[in-house]
Amino acid sequence: MTAFVDFRNVWLAYNEELERAGHYAVEDISLAVGQGEFIAIVGPSGCGKSTFMKLTTGLKMPSKGSIHIDGQAVTGPLKISGMAFQAPSLLPWRTTVDNVLLPLEIVEPYRSSFKSRRKEYEQRARKLLQSVGLGGYEDKFPWQLSGGMQQRASICRALVHEPKMLLLDEPFGALDAFTREELWCALRDLHAAQRFNVILVTHDLRESVFLADTVYCMSRSPGRFVVRRQIDLPRPRDLEVTYTPQFTDIVHELRGHIGAMRKSGVAVPQ
């Protein structure tokens, strides 16, 4: 079986000057993610997590090495992915449902048929919003929603065109603890239902262990993967699982890796 996301010895320097000086934002990254796998990337801030995201979406090209996604070499922005950030970044002049429809106005094959099949697409967006508990808020403007609701809408926007890959860059970072846990479950259910690939960048270890199949720890300067940890907690996972000793052990273990990196700054053997 070939991997869905396949990084082979990927290095990236942001410009040629930095490359000559040997300053790479990420170094020697190799990973293979299977179809439908949910991976989380954790690490101290500034370790190149966001850079990794840019590589995965094709917004940045690697300086060395190769990236294949779904069997295709990445040469430019991919159209099979959806993205959500820490800030919901919804457009304030569009209603929530119109915000969610935005990708369909841009990505083929929806783009060319958008005018004629708008009703159908709108129905789909409304259904998606209802599935994350935003029923009744579809025609409100984003600024009339709470932060958690906006973030849900933002995730819906990332998913409406049924991407094969969902990229989340600390999407729950700005939310309070209760809302965050609620959204974990919303994301868990969406993933269970649609089986898209998820790459979640986060600095919340509990979040990564609760949601992901595999957690990667990244070190800071050089930004590289130092630990790969399979999470074999059975699915579907309930929030209760976060209070089991098994769960806390894994979190502790990861915490140890991060702590060791912060202290010494050197790679921990895998």
Next chain:
Amino acid sequence: MKITKNVERWSPLIVLLAVLLLWQLVVVAFSVPEFIFPSPAQIALQFVEFRGPLLEAAWKTFWVTMLGFAISIVVGVLLGFLIGSSRLAYTALYPLMVAFNAVPKAAVVPILVVWFGIGLGPGVLTAFLISFFPITVNIATGLATLEPELEDVLRVLGARRWDVLVKVGLPRSMPYFYGSLKIAITLAFVGTVLAEMTAGDSGIGYLMQTAGSQQRMSLAFAGLVTIGAMAMAMYELFSWVEKRTTGWAHRGSQAA
């Protein structure tokens, strides 16, 4: 609560009446001669006496201004679009435009008269020249301050530059655009009157110039009031359009 709201609504009128009253009192109390500084009552009389010529001049000034303003919207938006969407155009054009904007337009009018003669041309062009800059700058700012995250969200989907501009850039700069229209319209009136005073053969500016030279200060003041009223009316019109079309940018905390 209700009383303060009413006070707020009528406050502009109350202030206006107070100023007029004070003005009248000062002129009467110090018996200032009319040819130096006329009282509101004297100005009002001029309005009644010269309503024909005043209306005609106002109409002329109004549509010359509108013509110049229309050109300035078209040129301003196009230039702003160019400057805001291309860094090269921004770097290349901006210094020149700032220099141009700093040139006193009063100094340009005689040149325009040489080129276009007395009449419409200088008025329309001065109105345009004086008012397109704020529009350009505001559109450019709206486009150039696009949040990178928003752009990434679209680029990940394979959006072209044009998509980003049309779907996000332009709607996002609309509040800036309307804000600039309110400034530009008042400037356009200044431009027209300036041209009419220097080299006109009609319009409020010409009327004021003539009245001034004949020491008919009340009539000159009536001209000033007319210009002020027209500019205020247009300003209010654009405020209203702004609120109607870009309410999302002006939401108060109570709107949520």
